[in-house]
Amino acid sequence: MQALKKRILEEGRVSGDGILKVDSFLNHQIDPALMEEIGAEFGRRFAGERITRILTVETSGIAPALFAARQFRVPVVFAKKAGARNQDAHCYQAGVHSFTRDKDYIIQVSHRYLGPDDSVLLLDDFLANGQALIGLADIVAQAGARLVGAGIVIEKGFQDGGRLVRNMGIRVESLAVIRRMTQDRIEFDP
């Protein structure tokens, strides 16, 4: 997706520890016009699929998930990171390891908002190690729902997640795949 790649090249910043920051349009400030284009692109990529719900995880997956959900006229469900007191007691749960933050956490989805009649598209801002996506796929399996695939805004193609998730038989559509990056230069897969 050219408009997205252009924004990553112009505004992305690679930190010393290998983190790509796209805080100006996705992870801190959000550009709704770009999110709308991103939603439309996911609409094209998954056109013809039966989708009843889009599942993401708080926080940064919510914006692209919402605009994809508009295309399919379905609700977004965002998995919550555990700990909040007013969390529903009846939840699907999965453990996720975050390499970025070097810690383990639990993601939860209420039984109310996912069930065996659902056909679910996963949506997330980044795919790097694949841990969040694997946790979400686990929750879809626990619900007995059908997994349509995963829409990713930015995939770090040089990390393991994409291969790992595709080897599980999950269709992954990434709008920008980064082949390699340094503090000076970001290169995409064609």
Next chain:
Amino acid sequence: MQALKKRILEEGRVSGDGILKVDSFLNHQIDPALMEEIGAEFGRRFAGERITRILTVETSGIAPALFAARQFRVPVVFAKKAGARNQDAHCYQAGVHSFTRDKDYIIQVSHRYLGPDDSVLLLDDFLANGQALIGLADIVAQAGARLVGAGIVIEKGFQDGGRLVRNMGIRVESLAVIRRMTQDRIEFDP
């Protein structure tokens, strides 16, 4: 806003400790069609105002903020709750006490995404004690930006926040104001 009040009456659940859960369309599952209507209503209420950025706080403020931002063709900035390792070092900060979770936390906004040329609309899902809104207003003041007002999806009119924030001279537009609620019944201000 009638469509919103209808959804609150039909789907809202009041827990024993006085928390209104609207998890089916706002706080866990999100209905993008309702969010679009909510965004349009904020567009009408603040029509004619100069707005350069919409400021909210993660997580549940993001959806209504995005659809309001579409109306004004401006970016959303969401304040982050402190602790993340890949947080920008140069931030405006404010302390917020959460009565719901009975704890204090810090909200942060990078200097990059708010400055003295900005004219800011605050947006949040709930107004109860007003602590989050006061923290966001403090950040706008630190940035030297102009505060246009605050758009709130659901105001708990029986708690102190609305009075507190309006007494600070801040214009507050709430789409549904709850006058009183019990586990059996929810009543709105007209």
